[in-house]
Amino acid sequence: MLQVRRVIHSFDSMTVLSDLSFDVPAGKFVCIVGPNGCGKTTLLRLIAGLARPTRGEIVLNGKPIQEPGPERGFVFQEYALFPWRSVRKNIEFGLEMRGVAPLQRREISKRYIDLVGLRGFEDYAIRRLSGGMKQKVSIARALANEPIVILMDEPFAALDCQTRNVMQEELLNIWDASRERKTILFVTHNVEEAVFLADLVLVLSHRPGRLVEALPVNLPRPRDRISPELHRLRGHILDLLAAQMPREELLQESCEVVRD
């Protein structure tokens, strides 16, 4: 169980998250959607322990989060792979840090390389991989540490539509295949992606981010992307998001379009 309790976060004088609270039961796939700059990345960084909230606390299985820990994996939007390491060596990084012996490291990395479908690419340099493959390495690297919570920050945003759909399905397969169900917090601003993936969609408000609504998606998987239920949910979330957009910003954006 992951609990976010009355979290407030400010950078200098700007409040990014204001009084955010929600609980995520273990093993759930949660998608977080919200307008740009509403603090989604900040929220994931707080849960990861990369930063401490200005106020409030985040508790995982009864323990307040103080710093990064191997039980929380992070998949960055920018992949954040180590370019001087091969695919395998990237995936083994966390194991190395935890002092796992080389032979065992090999065995574990092999398992995750197979899981994400990168067999044959073990010794590739990162720069030789496509975007989708890079994100697979990043996912495998996070998984190899056997985290119980995986934080994913718009992991598929940079991928083309086809690759993104395939990656979504593969992510669900990986999630399904893991021994005990992992909790996933998946940030996206693609609403279609959110309703396709999630057990629960958290809609955040415009900055400073608050929770507008928590929508359960109780549909069996595999889901049909064009089913009327998903379509209805999508419409509802889009309405919520549109209501979040402050008037000035709408005007500003239309001006930008004209200028372009």
Added chain:
Amino acid sequence: MAVKAAGEGIGTASQRVETRDGPRVASIGLRMLDAFPFVTRHPSLVTRHGLSLLSIASFLALWHLLAIVIASPYLPTPLAVARAAIAAFFERDFLGFTIQQHIASSLVRIVWGFGLAALLAVPLGLASGWLRSVEHLTGPVVELLRPIPPLAWIPFAIYFFGDPFDAVFIVFLAAFFPILLSTLAGVKAVDPILIDAARTLGAKRLRLFLQVVLPAALGNIVTGMRIGLGVGWMCIMAAEMVGVKGGGLGVYIWSMGEIGRFDAVFAGMAIIGVVGIALTGAMGWVEKRISKA
């Protein structure tokens, strides 16, 4: 007078060192050749080597022609220079050295000076890039000393250290700051997202430094070393010309100039260039290997 000549020495050395960038220069040259329909944009290897040969041959021919037309005792023909170069390997000059001994003297100085500089500047650069307190502690002194050209230290070095440490000291100074600043910049330029990623994977301070900061900064460190080596090579020539004792290529070309043997001066210049290319070329090779990895 001596100082002015030292300045010229630097210019010569730098031009020589820059020929390391041969391929890039050549590619610009080829682009200009677009005007000629028989020269394709991406010439075959044979054409490329042919063009290089043509370039060098015309340079030598032009030089020869100029030398004959001007007929100055200070501008020998390329043939005379080649003859002097070969002779220098087999005969002792009036100082009692063969050219091999001069090369060895200069190399020993650069190896010691550069080695000490790298040994000190890399750890210092890493430490001040990673630890704010070290940067604040060393930064002001570095900024105070850095603007003083290494060559300005020559009088002090010659009287204070004497042979052979005077020249080693000058090379040390010349190489130290480029390596330090490049290393520092390398650490500062490490993508913070990589550090975040490593932290979420369980890396703590020392591991973070050794496994992320160091490899990420390695390219910059080696670049700093290549630049430091090049600057060191220029400065050693100048220092040797101004009054460092015990042989050296700078001593050689200066002494040969004083007795009017300009064929030997040019031969010495060519050798300085070749050795400089070999030195920075070796570093450049390491650099490429690292940036590819």
